[in-house]
Amino acid sequence: MARISADDPPMSHTVTPVGFVRACFKEKFAIPRQPHLAPAARGVLELVPPFDSGEAVQGLEQVSHVWLLFLFHQALEEKPRLKVRPPRLGGNQSVGVFSTRATHRPNGIGQSVVTLERVEPGRLWLSGIDLLDGTPVIDIKPYVPYADSLPAARNDLASAAPALIEVHWQASARLQAHTHGERLGEPLEALIEQCLAQDPRPAYQQPTPERRYGVRLWDVEVKWHYPQAGIICVLQVLDA
CATH class of the missing domain: 2.40.30.70 (YaeB-like)
Known part of the structure; x- marks a missing residue:
């Protein structure tokens, strides 16, 4: 060869x-x-x-x-x-x-x-x-x-899915997500929970409760913060 x-x-x-x-x-x-x-x-x-x-x-x-x-x-x-x-x-x-x-x-x-x-x-x-x-x-x-699908396969660097973080909602934010989800015809509440539960912030960051994060999903802007370690709270779901 x-x-x-x-x-x-x-x-x-x-x-x-x-x-x-x-x-x-x-x-x-x-x-x-x-x-x-x-x-x-x-x-x-x-x-x-x-x-x-x-x-x-x-x-x-x-x-x-x-x-x-x-x-x-x-x-x-x-x-x-x-x-x-x-x-x-x-x-x-x-x-x-x-x-x-x-x-x-x-x-x-x-x-x-x-x-x-x-x-x-x-x-x-x-x-x-x-x-x-x-x-x-x-x-x-x-x-x-x-x-x-290989049952005997292994990956010691990533042997299981990452641990999930708790996601809480302000009542007004959940209502906003529900309203936008109906308009879009998409499971927006579930999408927000599933994405945020992965804890999207950089792993090295240790955010204070005052720090706000945001991301666009479909045509809405989702805002959240970390009120304490290991917990995310969704604050707003607004038009992007």
Whole structure:
């Protein structure tokens, strides 16, 4: 087998998106760090020509989940990182980039397995997503349970889902979320709880009760604070 040496010219390949995600997440902050941690997170993958015909998705109605290969379009970097500081390790410990799913990838490529709710020509309706609105998708592959689920697999850096934080609500904020959720036709209350329970703040921050945080979900702005350690309180859910 021929070996590639440092003297060989670098290989290059052009990747063209097959579609773009229209999602509930309008900014990177508070996006769950893995898919399915927020089942209420929903979106639509809008396919572009020539993949927007019924031919390209024929047979997908028999599939419950799909793998999406996508670009971290807001985290692309010219100089590759060899080590990163994953949130799971507190944001202070460095490990090799290939031992993590950090967004700072050598070629900016991510992958997520998401629930396929509905298939239409040119559109895939998804849930359990962890994708930013506008994310370019470069390929779609069906999830194959017998091949993709490996009972003996292990990952000692991330052996279980992260512990959840308590989420409390001010009564007015819950009412606002309910009203906006009905208008949007989306499970907004559940989405807010599921995302905030992941504790989206940087792991190294120790916020005081006075500090306010906020994020856009769909077309609303969610405001919260940490009244005490280990607890989030949702303060407002307003028009963005």
